[in-house]
Amino acid sequence: MAKFKLAVAPTFKAKVGIPVHGGETVELSFEFKHRTRDQLSELMKGIEKRKDVELMEDVLAGWELDDPFNKESIDLLCQNFVGAPREILGTYITEITQARRGN
Template identity: 45%
Template sequence: MAKLKLNPAPTFTAQVKIPVPGGESDPVTFTFKHRKRTDTIDWLKTTSTKEDYVIVQDMAAGWDLDDEFTPDNIATLCDNYPGAGGAILDAYLAELRGARAKN
């Protein structure tokens, strides 16, 4: 049986359902950066003035798409799929809280 570690891994993966206009949501697995609760609260205070792609860069370290995880490609994702930024942020915060969605 695995034991809880007081210092978690610096990254974790989670699946995010990216809303596709006119279609079903497409799942994308992201590698997210772990943050402590206090760091998350401070970081969230800075997000209201940032573009979605910058917020995604702040919280993610990679994805399982064929396209490379670069600032330009993150911006393209957020531009082509307007709901992506919010969906990614929601999934990130849910994972940090340990609240997994039921299937």
């Protein structure tokens, strides 16, 4: 019997390289919300007009940080590490579309 199932878990984890001042990148594990193709398409509509904190709340379900996972902490992440939202969203899209999967 195949181990493949059409029903998927509501969340998945992936590591994201967060750019840190001074040229470093720190790899952190984030928990992301699963979306269907249609739900992802809806999320992407008007994405450029949305605030980073809103997008992060829409795609993230948790993280490995000691800081609590809440709107205030997400805002602090976005404010202090300006490149983080782009990296998180990029990883999310890559993972959800399986873009890194090989042949």
